[in-house]
Amino acid sequence: MSKRFRQGQILNIIREKSVFTQEEIAAELKVRGVAATQVTLSRDLRDLGLVKTQTGYREMAPEEPGVDLANVAREFVTDIRCAQNLLVLRTDPGHASPVALALDQEAWPELVGTIAGDDTILIIATDSEAATALRAKLLQLME
Incomplete structure (x- = not known):
């Protein structure tokens, strides 16, 4: 599987349900036929700008550049x-x-x-x- 596909699946997972740990994300990926190590998963979460909140992993809103x-x-x-x-x-x-x-x-x-x-x-x-x-x-x- 490509990095892009794996990261797309991660986004789909956190959008569909609340997941609180990387292990939960890895398990959901496995169900979808996508293997990921803990190191790869950590890197993907960082690259995607996901943050862990009280309600699970969430996407951070992108910062809009200010108008000068x-x-x-x-x-x-x-x-x-x-x-x-x-x-x-x-x-x-x-x-x-x-x-x-x-x-x-x-x-x-x-x-x-x-x-x-x-x-x-x-x-x-x-x-x-x-x-x-x-x-x-x-x-x-x-x-």
């Missing part, structure tokens, strides 16, 4: 206006969501949240001073 705020802001933001504790960012059409996502991922304490449309982002700041500071921070980031 400086890059998307320089690329797509065309205007930034303050209105009390709110900022309105204008972007090229279709690019508000990636910019808003990048802003949200920054987790700046003065930023309460964002709402994105097609070419407009509403940024809610904690207060008007924070909004002014956020605008300055964004403009500096875009230089």
Whole structure:
């Protein structure tokens, strides 16, 4: 059996039932006609990114690479206006969501949240001073 097939079977097993030990996985593989040593099984579990939890082995959610705020802001933001504790960012059409996502991922304490449309982002700041500071921070980031 190929490594790819064996690892596919391991994923099928943990998706179908709760297994708590490598011995259980090895037994399930054997039922499916796949032989695996303990060393091979350990390597496969590591390669697959499986973790042992209280409910058995599980797949870890893959980490999504973050969007770089400086890059998307320089690329797509065309205007930034303050209105009390709110900022309105204008972007090229279709690019508000990636910019808003990048802003949200920054987790700046003065930023309460964002709402994105097609070419407009509403940024809610904690207060008007924070909004002014956020605008300055964004403009500096875009230089």
